Structures are given as C-alpha cells and as structure tokens.
Amino acid sequence: MQNVLIIDRVSEKLLNELSRRGFGVDYRPGLERSDLLEIINKYSILVFRGRLRIDKDVIDAGERLRVLARYGIGLDNVDVEYAIKKGISVVNAPNASCISVVELTIGLMIVVFRNIYNYINLVKLGEWPKGIFIGRELYGKNLGIVGFGRIGSRVARYAKIFGMNILVHDVRDVSKDVRELGGVQVNFEELLKESDIVTLHVPLTPLTYHMIDDYELSLMKDGAVIINTSRGEVVNARALIRHLDRLGGVALDVMEQEPPRDEIYRRLIAHPKVIVTPHIGAETVESMDRIADELLHNILDAVKWL
Numbered sequence: 001m002q003n004v005l006i007i008d009r010v011s012e013k014l015l016n017e018l019s020r021r022g023f024g025v026d027y028r029p030g031l032e033r034s035d036l037l038e039i040i041n042k043y044s045i046l047v048f049r050g051r052l053r054i055d056k057d058v059i060d061a062g063e064r065l066r067v068l069a070r071y072g073i074g075l076d077n078v079d080v081e082y083a084i085k086k087g088i089s090v091v092n093a094p095n096a097s098c099i100s101v102v103e104l105t106i107g108l109m110i111v112v113f114r115n116i117y118n119y120i121n122l123v124k125l126g127e128w129p130k131g132i133f134i135g136r137e138l139y140g141k142n143l144g145i146v147g148f149g150r151i152g153s154r155v156a157r158y159a160k161i162f163g164m165n166i167l168v169h170d171v172r173d174v175s176k177d178v179r180e181l182g183g184v185q186v187n188f189e190e191l192l193k194e195s196d197i198v199t200l201h202v203p204l205t206p207l208t209y210h211m212i213d214d215y216e217l218s219l220m221k222d223g224a225v226i227i228n229t230s231r232g233e234v235v236n237a238r239a240l241i242r243h244l245d246r247l248g249g250v251a252l253d254v255m256e257q258e259p260p261r262d263e264i265y266r267r268l269i270a271h272p273k274v275i276v277t278p279h280i281g282a283e284t285v286e287s288m289d290r291i292a293d294e295l296l297h298n299i300l301d302a303v304k305w306l
Helices: 012-020 033-042 056-061 080-085 098-113 116-124 150-161 175-180 188-194 214-219 237-243 263-270 285-303
Strands: 003-006 024-027 045-048 067-070 089-091 142-146 165-169 197-200 225-228 249-252 274-276
Touching (some): 003 033, 012 285, 067 285, 080 089, 098 150, 142 150, 142 188, 150 165, 237 263, 263 274
Parallel strands (some): 003 024, 003 045, 045 067, 142 165, 142 197, 197 225
C-alpha cells in the first residue's frame, strides 16, 4: 500500500478519492518542518502547498519518497531538479485554479479603481462617506498583462468584455494570440509606460525575481495601478513603498513573506492605497475540487511508473 502524507489543507474530495483507491492517507495540515523531517521517511507520496520548502533536506529525509504532489500551480518551493535526480516524480495541478485567480484579478481591479475597500471600511465605522472618493472606470483603460499563459490570457479575455485596451509582454512570441483578442504584444518598458493597470502573471524564476523594482516603477504613469496575483517575490516591496505616493493603488494577493512579519510589510499593508489579500487566488470551492481532480489524476499517473 502507498502511504500518503498531506501536510496542508486540501479538499475532502482528494482525501476521499485517495482512500477509496487504497492509499493510506495521513492528513496533517499545518505540520511543522521539524516534524515533517522526523516522519517523512514513512511515506512514499507527499502532498503539500506553498507553505514549506520541499528542499534537499526534506527529500533526503524521505527515503521512501516516490511522488511529490503540489496541491496547486507553483513549484518554486520545490527543489525539482534534485527530486528528479533521486528518481522522485514531481506533479502539480497547473490548470485547475486558473478561473478563480482570473476572477480575483478582475475583482481587485474593480475594488481599487472604485475605492470600494475605503468605502466599506468607513461605513463599518459608522460613517456615510458618499462622494469622498471619486472612482474610475475600467472602460477604455490600458491594461498591461505581464505573462500571457493560462491565467494572463484569460485575464485578457475578461478585460475585453469591460472595453479595456490590452497590452501584453511575454518572453515568448504570443503576438498572434494577442491580436486575436484585439490586443498588441509590446516590450516590457513600453507596457509599463503606457498601462493604466499592470497585472502580473508570471512564475518565479531568476528572470522574474524583483522584475518590478525602482526603475520599473519609475516608468509607470502617475496614478497607475499594480495587481499581483502571481508570486510575491516578483515585486520588490521596499521599492513599492518608495513609489506609493505617485501610484493610484496596489492590490497584492501574494507577498515575499507570508504571513508578513517584518516592519516593511506591515507598513505596506497599512498604506491607504494598498489592498492585501492572504494568497486566496485558488480559494474557491470550485477551484479546490478541480485541483483535487487534476492532482489525483497526476498522482495516479505517476504511481503507474513506480
């Protein structure tokens, strides 16, 4: 029997389906790293999210490990190359949460442009602040999409419904697909200069680490908005604070430090132009169930080759 250790919160659907197929399932959401290192040698399959680093130490401690299964998209917290060298399969669910992340991205744009978060806070405090904040429409605005993959391309389709102008930057030539949506592919600097909103949809790589820094922020329009639902490390938080007075708003679903503890992140969160949500891009019932289905399929496929 294959023993599965699950160290983060997942859909009950995955737990039930693994058990139904004869896997031994140990569900330990929130398990600390030190405890993981002590017990991982009992399991052949590890299911996890982005909370802990699955690095060389964890992989070496898992003497029986055969499958690392990321419940979600990103693999930047996994030493994939080392795992593969040791004969361990690494699987994830790259498609399942796309719709939820896209909807959150569009929702954050609206919340920032209409100052909805400020209105809600003041009404909860007993005020009736009608007319204090004058919002802006998305219609006719230039939306700069950085990364035109599964999520970025869907954001473009949703944005066209709102009547937005689409600018795209990607390291690949996606100009044909972008043109079909009525947009244009441009270089990174042009996108930053021309966009009213810049939304980030890239993986974390050496090329994307702090791709939004002082220089990039200096290129952006006064009043421009930044949305990041990709990876926290893509944006340099210290640089962002230095440019907040000039920007129109910032919405972050991801941060370099989660949960935030250092003063720099507390300052960022407290700023009246900043909205931070606690990495909830995939946090919908539908997304969780789709992740369970996709990951289960990929686990079963990997197990066939053990």
